[in-house]
Amino acid sequence: IAGITQAPTSQILAAGRRMTLRCTQDMRHNAMYWYRQDLGLGLRLIHYSNTAGTTGKGEVPDGYSVSRANTDDFPLTLASAVPSQTSVYFCASSVTSGGTDTQYFGPGTRLTVL
């Protein structure tokens, strides 16, 4: 793999179900991010991780959780999905979390919660 991969590409989910979106990068970047993108709104940060073993809350963290057990993987879990979580989810990474490094994005996961 080269860059960032996300799985699944798309998913339709019943409300109340648990779902984990996967994200893997092979660039040895320290920082990773999860965003959601909704029509008419900018990308909104859900959670981030400055380095393996640490995580932080972004702008819209409610209903989501993350873990960073190693450098490469940063899964996002919806414990009990609700229709308002219907969105396109992007994982991104950067060399550091300094905020001046370019963020590189995965291809996205399109999630529909019914």
Place this chain on the structure above:
Amino acid sequence: GQNIDQPTEMTATEGAIVQINCTYQTSGFNGLFWYQQHAGEAPTFLSYNVLDGLEEKGRFSSFLSRSKGYSYLLLKELQMKDSASYLCAVSNSNYQLIWGAGTKLIIKP
């Protein structure tokens, strides 16, 4: 609050020049990014400005005025493949990126 403003949509002609504006109000400033996003795809990096002035990179240039809270992306010699959304993002005092909603650029032959 923190706010990034961009026009929702712009239309331009193939071969022409277009300027996409971005104004921002954020808690602190540590640089401004422009990304390109084709429909159904991920955003990809175009440019980064942290000092006032113009940064030129081929057909694309980006300008920043920190005192005015203003940036623009200039695209020259427009090609059909430039049809995409252009996202402006500012790194704030916490080094988090605040994103605009994006400008959808439509190129007509």
